[in-house]
Amino acid sequence: MRRTMRLRTVLCIFAVSALVGVSFLRTRTELFAKDPKARSTLNATTLSPSQRPDLRDRPVRPPQDYLAIHIDYEDEDRHLAEAAFWPSPPSAGLIRNGAKGNFPVTNPKYTTYRLVNPRDSYTIECNVWLESGTPHCDYSDPYAGVTWVCDKPRTLSCDRRVNHWVDYEASSVYCPLSDGQKDLINIEGQSFKAVLAGSPEFVHVKTMGKKMLSMLPRPRCAPGLPDPYPAMGYFIKDIWTSTVCKTRHFKSSQYLDCLQNKELYFMGDSTGRQWFELLVDTLRLKHMNTDPFITRRAGPHLAINEKRNITVRFRVHGYPLRTGGLNVSHVNFLAREIDTIHGGPGYVLVISVWAHFTSFHLDIYIERMRAIRAAILRLLSRSPGTLVVLKTANTRTGVPRLNSDWYAHVLDRLLRKLFENLKVVILDVWDLTLAHRNRDEIHPVRDVVRQEVQLLLSFVCPDYETQKA
Template sequence: MLHVVISAKDDRNRTVTNIGDFFRASILTREEEGGEQTGRKKEIGGSGAVGIITDHQNGTYTATFRLLWEGEVTIRIQLVHPRQAIDFIERNIRRYPIDLVAFQKRYVVGHGTVDTQCNVDPVIFKNTSAVWRDPLVNRRRCVRGLATQQISGFYRNGVWNSLVCKNRHFSSQAGWQQCLKGKTMHFMGDSTIRQWWEHLVRILKMTETHIPEAKHSTGPLLAQDPVHNITVNFRIHGPPLRAEWTRTFHIKYVVNAIDEIEGGPSDVVGLTIWAHFTSYPVEVYKQRMEAVRAAIERLLHRSPETLVVIKSANTRMGNSLISGYWLAYKLDLMMREMFRGIDVVLVDAWEMTNAQHWHGDAIHPAEDIVVQELEFLCSFICPL
C-alpha cells in the first residue's frame, strides 16, 4: 500500500480548511514504443489504477493506492472541485431542477416535422418520497412481533428515528402521562434498566415508596402516580451481582418474579440481563436466559395481552477481560437469538448507543439516550 498525504493550499500558500473538496487520484505507469532507431516514441496503453481519497476534514487528505505491478509509477492527484464549487453546483441544481438542459421531441407527420419542448414532469417534485426516498415514509405502527432490521434506525439532529416502526417523541409531561395512564411497569434486570425506572420517575414526577432496608442499586423500588394510575417497579435480576451489600430477602431470581406476575393489558414487563454476566462463559448466560424465556412463555400463555419488552445490552468500555465491549456484544447476540420468534418487543439499545457519537461509551448511557429508549418503549404501549 502507498499512502500520499495531500494538503490543500490557496494562492498564498495557506492551508485551506474546506471540508469536502473533491479530489481524484490515480496511479499509473506509461508504456512507450519506438526508440533510438526511429528517434520517435509513441505512448501505448499503460498500467493504471485508482486511489481512495480520505478527507481528514482539516484541509488535508490521504490518497491510498495498492501497488499492483512492478516498475516506476506516476501519482496523479486532481482537484476536481473545491467545496465552494460543489456547493454552487448543488444550489444550482436545486434552483433549476429540470431547466438546465432543454430537450426537444420531433414528430414526423407525413413529409413534415413538428418539434416541441419536453422534459421531466415537474409534478414528481411534489412527492418528496419519490425524489428523496425518505426511509421514514410508510413505516408501520409499533406492535409486538416486528422483526428488528440489521440497521434498525438512525439519529437525525440527535433524535432517534426507528426504521422498524413509527416511534413516538413526547414534547411534554402530559404526553407521557396520557400514554402510560393506567399502566403497571415491571422493570427487571441490571442497572441499565433501572435507568428506565429512574427517568420515568423524574419525567412523571412520581412519588417513591420507601421500602425498608432496600438499596437503590438493587431494589426493590416502587413509585406511583395516583392521579394517572401509573405504577413503576424495579428489582435486580438475582445473582450473580456486582453491587453493594444487599439483604438477601430483597433479592429474587427474575424467573420467579416473572412467574408471580398475573399479567394483563395494563401490564408491561421490561427485562435486560447482561452486565453482570460478562465475566462468565456464555454457557452460564445461556442457561439463565433459557429459563427466562420459558418464564416469559408461561406469562404470555396465561395472559397473552401482557406486553413484554426486552432491552438489549448497550455499548460500554471497561476491562476487556471481564466487562468490555466484545464480551457485552457476545451476550447481546445470544440474547437476540434466544428471543427470536417469541412475541416480545426488542428495544435495540445496542444500536442506539452505537450510532450516537456525542457521548462516549459508558455502562450507563446519558440521559438523552435513555429518554429515547423510553420513547421507543412507549411507541408499543400507545402506538401512533
Template sequence: MKTRACTRREFSVIFLFLAVAALIFGLRNMEVLEQFQHKIHSTTNVTNISTDPDVNHSFCTFQPLSGEDALEERLLLDSIAWPENPPLPAPVSLEQTSDPAHSTFTILPRRGGGQWHVGDQLEVMIEMSDFHGRPKKYGGDFLLARLHNLKLVAGVAGQVVDHLNGSYSAVFSLPWEGDAQVKVMLVHPNEAITVLNRINREQPDRVFFKSLFRSGSLSETTICDICLRPTQQPLCNFTDRHTGDPWFCYKPKNLSCNARINHFTGGVNYIIKGNETKLFQSRVNLKVEIRASGPASITVLPKQKDQPQLKSSIVTSGPSGYYYQGTWRSLNGPTVRQFNISDISPCLKGKVVHMYGDSTVRQFFEYLNAVLPDLKEFNLHSPKRAGPYMALDYANNIRVTYRFHGPPLRIVTVPTRELRYIANEIDGLIGGTNTVVLFCVWAHFGPYPMELYIRRLQSIRRAVVQLLDRAPGTVVIIRTGNPQGLTLNFAQTKSDWFSLRFSKVLRLMFKGLNVHLIDAWEMVLAHYLPHMLHPQPPIIKNMMNVILSYVCPAKGN
C-alpha cells in the same frame, strides 16, 4: 408352544412401538434443528469457524437440559462462534497483531456508478495490517462501524462482515440526505479475543462474591460464586429450585447454610498480565479508530422516484433504526413517538410498570422518577443502587417498580431475601393490558460460560411465554446490551465482545415471540456520544421514547 408364540408376538409389538417412538423422536429433533438453524442463518452475517463448546469446566456445575434445550444451546453456541487465528508462536508478539495505525478503510464506488441517494447502501472495504505494516492474512478482529453527520445529529450503525483473510466490509444504509462521514473502530484484535475466550474457559471465577453467615453471636464470611473450585471445605448449594440457576458458597465452619444473611462483591482477580497486556492498550489497539485511505465522507442526494434502491449482496438485514436531528427513528418497528413530559403520565395512566435487570434498566426507573412531577418514590429502605424500588402516582394510578436480577451481582451489600430471579418474579405476575414488563440481563455475565447466560434466558423465556399465554395483552420489552468504554481491567470482565455475543443470543432466543426490543447496542453505537456502560441522558431519553411507543403506539401502528 402357544405361550412361546404369544411371547414372540408381544416382543414384536414392543419392538415395533420402540421403533416408531425412535422415529418420531428423530423427526422431532430434525424439526427443532431446522427451526433453530433457520433462526440463526436468517439473523447473522459473520462467517463462523469454530464450533467447539464454549467451555467444559470441571468445577462448573450445570443441571442437565432437556433434549430440545440442549440442542438450542448447541446451535446458539455455534451461531456466535468466532473465527480462529492460525497458531502463532508463544508468547504472541504485539508486532504480529492488528495495528489500527497501519490499517485503513476505503469507500467503494456506488454499484452501477453514479451518486448515492437516500435508500442506497454504502460499502466500505477495511484492510487490516500489523505493526510492521504487513497485511493481515486472517480475520477475527472485532470492528465497529458508524456513519454520522454531527450537524444533523444523525447516525446509523454499520454491519461488519469478516472475509477471513484480513479484509472486512462495512455496509451502511443511507437514511438521510446530506453529508455522511464513515467511522471505523478496532475494538479488539483477534489475538486479544483469543485471550478473552481463554480466560472465560479457564477462570470463570475471576470475579468472586461473599456472603455473611450469622446466628446469634456467631458470624462468618465465605466466598460464593457460580463456579467454585473444589477444596476440602464443603459447599452450600443455593441453586434456585424453580429456575435451576446455580449458586454456591463455601460452607462456614461453625454455622449452617441456613444462616446466610447477605450478598456482596468479594473482588476481581485481574489475570491478564505480562506480554498479553500489550493486546489491551488504550490509544494503541483497544477501541481505536482506523483512518481512511481516501475520502472519509460522501454526499447523499434525495431519494429518486421510481428508481430501485441498490442493496448490498453481502448483508441480509439492515439496521434497526437511525438518529436524525437527535431523535431515534425505527426502521423495523413502530413509529417512535416523541414524548414530552406532559405526554408520559397520560400514556402510563392506570398502568403498572415492572422493571427487572441491572443498573442499565435502573436508569429508566430513575428517568421516570425524575421527570414525572406526580410520581413519588416510596421509601422501601432499600440499599442505594440496589433496590428494590417503587414509585407511585396516585392521581394517575401509576405504579413503577424496579428490582435487580438474581446473582451474579457486582453490587453493594444486599440481604439474601432480596435476591430474586427474573423468571420467578414474572411467574408471580397476573399480567394484562395494564401491565408492562421491562427487563435486561447482560452486564454482570461477562466472566462466565455462555451456557450460563443461555440457561438464564431460557428460564426467563419460559416465564414470558407463560405470562403471554395467560395474559396476552401484557407488554413485554427487552433491552439489549450496549458498547461501553474499555480499559485493560474493564475488558477482562465487561468487554464489548462479551456484550456483542449476549445481544446476538438474546435476539435469537426471543425471536418470534410477542415481545419488543430496545436495540441499545445500535442506539449507543449510532450516537455521537462516547460509549459508556450507562448511556448518557440524550440516549436514555430516546430509549424511553421507544419504550413508551411500545406502550402507547401511534395511531395506525
C-alpha cells in the same frame, strides 16, 4: 450475639489469548444521504451495529461530522450498502475487535466472588461453580436457571448471609492482568479494540434528498416485528429516529397520557434501572418503599401516581451481581418473579439482562435466559395481553477487565435467537448508544436514556399522536 456473613465480589478477567484477526479484504462501502438540510443540526448517525461517532471517542461537531463503521464481528468479508442521513465527505475507518480467543468460551467461570465474615476475618469463595472436595453452601435454583455456590464457613451455617457487595480492588489482587492483557487495553479503558492502519480516509456521500423518505417504509411499533438486525436510525438535535418502526417523540407532559392506567415492571440490571429512574423523575412519581435496607441499585422499588393510576417497579436480576450493599433477602431470581405478576392489557414487563454476565461463559447466560423465556411463555399464556420487552445491550467503556463490546454483542445474538418467533419486543438500543455524540458508557447519559425510553413508549403507545399537545 448472632453472627452474620457478608458477600464480597471479586472480579477476574477472562483468560485472554492473542487477538484473532478480522478480515476486511474486498470490503466496499456505499453511503447515501437522506436529507441535505440535516447536516447543520446533526449530532451523529449510525449505519451498522458497530459504528461510533469518532474512531477515537471524540464528540462529533457539525458540520465536520464523523462516521465510523465497525465492520466485522465474524471473520467474514462484507459488502456494505448502507444509508447515511446527511451529505458530506465523512472520514471513514476500520476497527478490529478481538474475537473468540479473548473471551470465556471454555471455562465456566471467570469472575470470583467472596463470602466474608468481618468478625472472624476469613474469606470464602462463591461462584457459579467451585472445585469439589470441600463442603459447600448451595444457593442454586434450577427452576430459575441459577447456579450459585459458596464454600461452607467453618463456624456459620449457610443461612446466615446478610450482604453482598463488589470489591474491585481485591479483584486486582486475586486476578491480576498479565502484561499481554494490559497491552490490549487502551488509555480510555476500552479493551480489545484497535484501529486498523490503512483505513480509507474519506467516503463520498451522495445526496438523494426527499426521495430517500419513500425508500424507508416504517411499520407501526408492535410486538412480533421482524428482528431488526441491524437496527438503524439517526440523531438530530439529540432526538433519535429509528428506521425500524414509527417512533414517537413524546413531550414530558405526554408521558402521563401514554402511561395512564398502566403498570411497568423493569427487571434486570442497572441499564434497565435507568429507565425506571427517568420515569420516576419525569412523572414525579411517589416512592412507596418502606424497608430502610433497600438499596438504590438493587431494589425492589415501587413508585406510583395514584391520580393517573400509574405503577412503576424495578428489581435486580440476582446473582451474579457486580454491585455493592445488597441485602440478600431482597434477591429474587427473575423466572420466579415473573411467575408472580398478573400481566394483562396495560401491563409492561421490561427485561434487561447482560451487563453482569460479560465475565462468564456463555452457558451461564443461556441457562438464565432459558428459564426467563419459559417464565415469559407462562406469563403470555395466562395473560396474553401483556407487553414483554427485552432490552439489548448498549456499548460501554469502564472497568477494563469487564469491558467487551464484542462479547456483549455475542450475548445479544443469543438473546435474539432464544426469543425469535415469540410475540415480544426486542428493543435494540445498540445503535442508539453508538450513534450519540457522547462517548460510550455502561450507564448512558440522561439524553440517551430519554431516547431509549421514547423508543419504549413507541411500543407502549404506538397510536398516540405526539403532535396533538
